[in-house]
Amino acid sequence: MQLKKDLRSDKNLDYPLVFWGYDEDPCKTLQFAVNKIISEFGVNSSILILGRTNHEKEILKKSGLFKIYTNNRKECIEYIPAPEVQIDFFSVHKSKGLEADNVILLNFKNDKLGFPNQIADDNALNLVLTNAENYKFAEERRLFYVAITRTRNRTFVLTDNKNPSPFFKEFSESNSVCFIGIKKVETTAQTQCPLCKSGTLYKVSHEEKYFVGCSNFPRCKYSLRDATILLNPKKCPSCGGFLVKRKGKNNHWFVGCTNYPYCEYTEQIQKDKNGKWL
Numbered sequence: 001m002q003l004k005k006d007l008r009s010d011k012n013l014d015y016p017l018v019f020w021g022y023d024e025d026p027c028k029t030l031q032f033a034v035n036k037i038i039s040e041f042g043v044n045s046s047i048l049i050l051g052r053t054n055h056e057k058e059i060l061k062k063s064g065l066f067k068i069y070t071n072n073r074k075e076c077i078e079y080i081p082a083p084e085v086q087i088d089f090f091s092v093h094k095s096k097g098l099e100a101d102n103v104i105l106l107n108f109k110n111d112k113l114g115f116p117n118q119i120a121d122d123n124a125l126n127l128v129l130t131n132a133e134n135y136k137f138a139e140e141r142r143l144f145y146v147a148i149t150r151t152r153n154r155t156f157v158l159t160d161n162k163n164p165s166p167f168f169k170e171f172s173e174s175n176s177v178c179f180i181g182i183k184k185v186e187t188t189a190q191t192q193c194p195l196c197k198s199g200t201l202y203k204v205s206h207e208e209k210y211f212v213g214c215s216n217f218p219r220c221k222y223s224l225r226d227a228t229i230l231l232n233p234k235k236c237p238s239c240g241g242f243l244v245k246r247k248g249k250n251n252h253w254f255v256g257c258t259n260y261p262y263c264e265y266t267e268q269i270q271k272d273k274n275g276k277w278l
Contacts, residue, residue, distance in 0.1 A: 015178035027063035048100035109160035116140030196220035238265035
């Protein structure tokens, strides 16, 4: 069950939550965020870098900005441009109960290994999950709350401009939320999943390929290869699937159902007065 939280703090700080956008490589934005923290709070302020999983540590290694080594069986992270700054990396799960002066959350994107994480849960775990929660990515939402509340000052969320996390659209600029380098993306109307009836369909990016998935994944595994249906979703009157443009024999284009070959419903393509497809 989701409980409403009324959070209050004795500290008065504008923009405790900062979404910082990047286009391709997050490494440069990570450097900007670390340098921003140092310039505003000093080299004696601690920085906690969080990843949804330990996989995000590869971003630190790839950047060339950090020296990662082991000292007395403890992993140490050194920011090469300012080695005196205390920096730690943890997955969000392992950060529960921890706190730092400032926090940087990596990889806030819509991807299989992004945030929310879209890898199917272990079958043994599914046995103990209930269907009581209808919130999209309920457990991932709780983890996101954990991540942004590990800070004493600000949390910087590194956000993929091209494919931001589904959670991102729920935030707007205010005295508490700031956007830096964020490029607004076109949003599409929510389309109900025809399989589970409670989730919504959205575009998922994985390995530079796009497909349609359900927000209730992994409980609902509905998916479509054709992501264009989200632009103008039309339901099949025969089975409830979606109508898409298809190419048949002799390069003939027509409208068919995404549930083909189980559903063979077809329509002729309608054109406007200029001959363009509607």
